[in-house]
Amino acid sequence: MSKNSSNIMALVPKTSNKRETVCIFGTGDFGRALGHKLIQSGYPVVFGSRSPWPSSLIPKDAEVLSHAEAAQKAAIIIVAIQRQHYDFLASLEETLHGKVLVDISNNLKINQYPESNAKYLAQLVPSARVVKAFNTVSAWSLQSGTLDASRQVFVCGDDTEAKQMVMDIVRALGLTPLDQGSLLAAREIENYPLQLFPMWKLPIFLSLGLTAFFFFYCLVRDIIYPRVYENKDYSFFLAISIPNRICPILALVLLALVYLPGVLAAIIQLYRGTKYSRFPDWLDKWMLCRKQLGLVALAFASLHVIYTLVIPIRYYVRWRIEDRTISQALNNKTSPFDNTNGWLSDSYLALGILGFFLFVLLGITSLPSVSNNVNWREFRFVQSKLGYLTLILCTAHTLVYGGKRFLSPSSYRWYLPSAYILSLIIPCIVLVVKFVLILPCLDKQLTRIRQGWERNPQYSEQSNYIINKSAV
């Protein structure tokens, strides 16, 4: 038995080259679609059903038997039944002894039941080997072959061999199995298809909150103030002018918030003198959603770019330029060209363009298929070096935008500074602290800590085992 068995097969053609029979309990949409696909991939399929006679809906090449008869024919039984009808399986206990039961069920709500459906199945039929799988695949995509949503099938189970058998079937169907460990993972796997962008929640709520704050801030400064003091109606600013004030502010603040946790983590590591201590929970969570924060920031930056580019098409802007030109012509005076203004205007735009360009590059490298094709060093180079350069360019863009008006008292209204000045606070803090951290004396110590050195080795023994993410 020293040869790989698949090679032996190669030399000894056999009569029985069929795959193992697979049994499917339940003839609903998903059971039939899976049966169809299994037959196509060469598996004999037998359906177990309450009403064991062939129906026009069931694939032609499949047998339909009673549950008990069907179960006897196969080592793997796919349970394509809803959880609330699992009870009868307990009565099949004897037949199901040692069989692999594949739980493919989903719930309607997250954490609907106290235990996962797979765990419940395992409790009902303790002598069977329960594997959770296929719940993230839709019947329609199985049937039509257009697996737009996902080719990944999460698999978990307590029995390694049973899991392996199921993963082989998954692979044979052209899908990609992902082993998620023991049956405890079933809860998470069952919740997965019910989730709606869980990693995006924090960034989106944060940006909604910030948007609301800056919206009212700008509303007061730019619409209510002129209404009260100058009796001017600038309500149409709500459509473009104010969004185009909020978008760049949010883009800058969120981009800075991407790099703030890395800076905080470095400070914590320097203070504690070790990397083997757990970060506070909020910092861990913050770090895990940096990519999403950055992408939301990019979305705001893109909106800012389009809002800015349509400026010359706006009726209001055209009218204002025409009006000023005409009044100058009528007064017979021309304003001379101001070289400083030329520099300020052009360099402000140039900084913004380059910042946005790098920002888009960062966004492209965060596409899964692109990031899969770069190595770790390249990924860090782009996300860290280019990321900081983007932050510097965007901060400079905002500073130069202020230009001569920056912090000038005349731009205060009701003691409120312009909104863009508020947006500079976090980016400037991040950049200053980062600048301090890359001073040789601190950088050297930080590098040593990250390579495993500890100022006070006992400390680590008290803490839990965790590898802190090095601040990218």
Added chain:
Amino acid sequence: MSKNSSNIMALVPKTSNKRETVCIFGTGDFGRALGHKLIQSGYPVVFGSRSPWPSSLIPKDAEVLSHAEAAQKAAIIIVAIQRQHYDFLASLEETLHGKVLVDISNNLKINQYPESNAKYLAQLVPSARVVKAFNTVSAWSLQSGTLDASRQVFVCGDDTEAKQMVMDIVRALGLTPLDQGSLLAAREIENYPLQLFPMWKLPIFLSLGLTAFFFFYCLVRDIIYPRVYENKDYSFFLAISIPNRICPILALVLLALVYLPGVLAAIIQLYRGTKYSRFPDWLDKWMLCRKQLGLVALAFASLHVIYTLVIPIRYYVRWRIEDRTISQALNNKTSPFDNTNGWLSDSYLALGILGFFLFVLLGITSLPSVSNNVNWREFRFVQSKLGYLTLILCTAHTLVYGGKRFLSPSSYRWYLPSAYILSLIIPCIVLVVKFVLILPCLDKQLTRIRQGWERNPQYSEQSNYIINKSAV
């Protein structure tokens, strides 16, 4: 024999740890490239050739023998010969008995021969086990390792075990095998590399037709009409003005056509009272190319955005603005600011910007690597909820664009309304019907039907087995 054989190997190091010998018939580009790659992956390779002496072109580590001698050395024979030279294989019938013959051939035209090449091979050598594979891989990409085009290898065959052996080789070469079922699938697999964007044909021909129609429509209204009645030469409108009229129209119409079939399907399901009846063929085809329709619409929308943003740079626009400003200055009169125009202009632009932004988001989530990383609920949320929001925003954008002129008789030329009014018909129909469908009474019934409920259960027995796509 209770242990997994690969684990047994782990504990019992053996002398013979070589892979199975693979035989390749033919020493052309592809045969040699495949031989090269197989040797690199640890397979002993033997070439079968008419002229069995080593050539400088054949990989050094490979043996070259006569066809019959080579075939005896291996269980798997890759036939790297063109179909028209298959005849001689019939004479090797005895040697090839039980062997796995891998047909890798391609044709020059779709459906060139009455039967697929693999089927033809199986008829020539009935005692061999024929598997179709590798035909979508190019010799150059195998050789250079830069598999830019595709890592997927479609495999089909009547013998499951033979297919498995070939799929193992495919996997060992770092490629991804996709089981396509029995040898009947060979025809489709052979046609695959000859196809040129088959799913894109309908959307592209449709948009070409619509483009032609709207081009002539605009030509008549915007160039010929002023020529005839005002004797003005606006022929240069052909370069930007008219394309920028056609692009947004097509973007809107095609986007509406993405959501129309879903609405039609819902109506059909409500009418028939079941989801277990086949949709008309044209509706099925339409549904399958919705993604492509949407992407073509996005392309037109993107063109529209750039065409719009260059407006202020155009000589014609600059000249017109200057001309108007000068004439106003000379006449010593200024037009006052019109607040309604300010609102219309800004909200029209803002709606367009937001609509385009969401449209680009939809496009990004349809990238394969992104859609692979979202679950089914998230995918539907984006493609359905965000999709309808995009349609609403874009329709509103067009309605507000009309603004005060909308349906005003003065804008008719030769009884022809402005082109953008035509473009509103389909989107408005889709939105109105969709609005009716989400009224609670209808929505409830539709949900029940899609969960499997049937108003008239007999109906389904008469129809074929098909899972209708739920209207996303």
Added chain:
Amino acid sequence: MSKNSSNIMALVPKTSNKRETVCIFGTGDFGRALGHKLIQSGYPVVFGSRSPWPSSLIPKDAEVLSHAEAAQKAAIIIVAIQRQHYDFLASLEETLHGKVLVDISNNLKINQYPESNAKYLAQLVPSARVVKAFNTVSAWSLQSGTLDASRQVFVCGDDTEAKQMVMDIVRALGLTPLDQGSLLAAREIENYPLQLFPMWKLPIFLSLGLTAFFFFYCLVRDIIYPRVYENKDYSFFLAISIPNRICPILALVLLALVYLPGVLAAIIQLYRGTKYSRFPDWLDKWMLCRKQLGLVALAFASLHVIYTLVIPIRYYVRWRIEDRTISQALNNKTSPFDNTNGWLSDSYLALGILGFFLFVLLGITSLPSVSNNVNWREFRFVQSKLGYLTLILCTAHTLVYGGKRFLSPSSYRWYLPSAYILSLIIPCIVLVVKFVLILPCLDKQLTRIRQGWERNPQYSEQSNYIINKSAV
């Protein structure tokens, strides 16, 4: 033993369904992270350590023993130790006999040692079977499960079976193994994570050089010349005007350089009369980085587009337009509309827009996940047909940009023509030569050569075996 063992298992449930024990030498970050992940996937893990007592840092379910004891418990030993501490392994020679040693080490510099770490390990313990793997995976991504950077694990080794065992483990961890051949490949695999965009070096240095050249060229013509002759300070042109001159030039030149090697290759093949002769090395290298060249060109084109779209927002441009309008109004004269200028301006913009649009399409199809979903014919259609169309449109865009001024002597300054004229040289050469090559007489011969025909068959025997890339 004629049945696939995994199927046998399916029918005969066994008591021992555990996976094989894996031993890990070293308890550093990576060793622990890998141990953690292995335990999660169902592998019993035993650590070999200098100080064999459990630490709070080591996963709970793992045993910690001395190196020798740990090694005896497993067939696979993962050496998670730095190369400089490998020496002691020689003393374990007897225990390690026949075991699979997995070298996962990385170096700090490219080619740091004369031989690869894996080769060094194989020399230290000649009786073990050394496999190189896992060196491209980071401890943190293993631990956190967020494999943003890469799921690919390069594997190489001289023993096929040992390699297979390691690849099985890689697959069980949810990663994708890629067989890179014998242990000789270890050097390349060890260098891989140290590389920083190796394929991008040539395109980036080339574009930096060209940027510097055109920057000084424009500096002289557009800033120094007016300073000297007209005493005007245009220094603020440095921010936008000059970058917006350099970007389109580089985009056009680099795009032409993408298609030049294909044209040169065709000429060489026509001249030699065979495709079986090696191209010069520089041509091979050039060809391999065409995708990167094209993407850098696209980056410059995108910058050009944004720089162009902000033109009307620039203070300088607004001032110039106002100034001209006012002076015309004061002089009481208006310039009439020039139809030719209208045509030139609009068609120049339209060509640029269409060229950029196709360019972006090319960029999108070069995304790995998109190019994986098209077949070879589609990929060539896009990259070759659409690519040449893009080049034609962009060249025409530049020609029309010149318009009436093109080659006019008045635009020379210090005998220097405008920079855009220089940028036209290479694209025009490429397009003219390509046009000659698709003349039927040449095209026919080229097609025959690429199908394997040779004008002088002996020639190929003298040359090495290489498949020249057909000029896409």
